[in-house]
Amino acid sequence: MSIPQLQQAAVVENPGENFTVVLRDNVPVGNPGTDEVLIKLNCTGICHSEVRAVLGWGVYNSIIGHEGVGTIVKAGPNVSPSLMGQRVGFKWLYNACTECSVCRRGFFQNCPKQLNTSRHVPGTLQQYAIADARFLTKIPDGVRDEVAAPLLCAGLTMAGALAHLDNELQPGDWVVISGSGGGLGHIGVQLAARVKKLRVIAVDSGDEKRGLSLSSGAEFFIDFKTEDVAKRVLELTEEGAHATIVVPGEKEAFQMAPTLVRNMGHIxxxxxxxxxxxxxxxxxxxxxRGLTIKGSSVGSEEQMTELLQLALDGVITPAIEVFDFSEAPNLIRQITKDAILGRAVVTIP
Ligand SMILES: [Zn+2]
Ligand SMILES: [Zn+2]
Known part of the structure; x- marks a missing residue:
């Protein structure tokens, strides 16, 4: 199949309150440089963190998206030709320096010199994307494109967050996950309940998110719009939860966090x-109170591999809704209103 010179892409214009997302069909296709490959994308998840890009909370690329699944169609210098034709995941971590003290400890996702997909380089809402071959994820046969996509950021972020609790919590301990009905939250509930064997209290709002949280393995659901979350958590756990994971990008969620955990708890x-x-x-x-507060950004490649295996084994089952590429502008509008249940995945033409 020949690679065209121009392609379709969804392009963010005028980031800020009055942003628009425009579908274009005249965006140039890149040429891979050293260590790089060209990927023909099949689909991409739409991550809630894209609100930062469209609302202009920082400097982002005009082509957003960082949960892409596609096939390598061209390899640049220094790339093994054996990668050609491989199905891969293209993630938020475009690349890292690999040499700083953080990278040397294996935490590429925390490298201070990292480049990010959809921020420093164009993202996945386009037909063809340039990626750094050293930081791609091989997608195992048997995991469908649209299942793999939300694992690349949403799933990995929750795997990374929960890994911070591995040496702190025991099976049967309580964890509160706020934003439990969203793209990240519901996968976090599944990992916490089904893999880590923690008792999960899910916090979100509305019947649909309640349903998804409970079917993902939460033992209890608290609707933050109609219930006193701290009071309910205390009733259920006697002393407060052992830990909480704050998923929403809302000040109120962070404000609530210390009221949900017991002394020596983890946020x-x-x-x-x-x-x-x-x-x-x-x-x-x-x-x-001896609280531990820890920041967590995506996760490691090892955690990514484990997560894809869990999906292959049917343990982790992301709630996805698949949309046509033409729906991308509308979907991005929806994420700014928190109106999406589970994860929206867009097919790429
Ligand atoms: Zn993301
Ligand atoms: Zn580094």
Missing amino acids: ICVGLPRNDIELPISATLCAA
């Missing part, structure tokens, strides 16, 4: 609010 920060929103936690209470 894992995943959600990405505007940069000027700071953690609203009393320094004195943090010290007196």
Whole structure:
């Protein structure tokens, strides 16, 4: 199949309150450089964190998307020809320096010199994308494109967040996951309940998100719009949860977090609010209660491989809805309103 010179892409214009997403058919197809490949994308998940790009909370590429699945169609210099034709996942971590002290510990996702897909380089809402071959994920046969896509950021982010609790919590301990009915949250509930064997209290709002949270393995669901979350968590756990994972990018979710955990509890920060929103936690209470607060960004390649295996084994079952590429502008509008249940995946023409 010949590679065209121009392609279709969804392009963000005028980032900010009045942003638009325009479908174009005249975007140039790139040429892979050293260590790079060209991927023909099959589909991409739409991550909630794209609100940061479209609302202009930072400088992002005009082609967003960082949960892409596709096939390698062209290899640049220094890339093994054996990668040609491989089905791969193209993730938020475009590449890392591999040499700094953080990279040397294996935490490429925390490298201070990392480049990110849809931020520093064009993302996955296009037909053909350039990727760094060293940081791609091989998708196992048997995991469908649209199942793999949401695992590449949403799933990996929750696997990474839960891994921070591995040495702290025991099976049967309580974890509160806020934003439990969204793209990240529901996979987090599945991992926590089905894999880590934790008791999960899910926090979100509305009947649909309640249903998805409970079917994902949460033992209890608390509707933050109609219930007193802290009071309910205390009733259910007696002393508070052992840990909470804050998934929503809302100040209120971070404000609530310390009220949900017991003394010596763990707060894992995943959600990405505007940069000027700071953690609203009393320094004195943090010290007196012995709380641990940890930030978590995506996860490691090892966690990615484990997650895809869990999907292959049917343990992790992302709730996906597949849309046509032409729906992309509308879907991106929806994520700014938090109106999506589970994960939206867009097919790429
Ligand atoms: Zn993401
Ligand atoms: Zn590094």
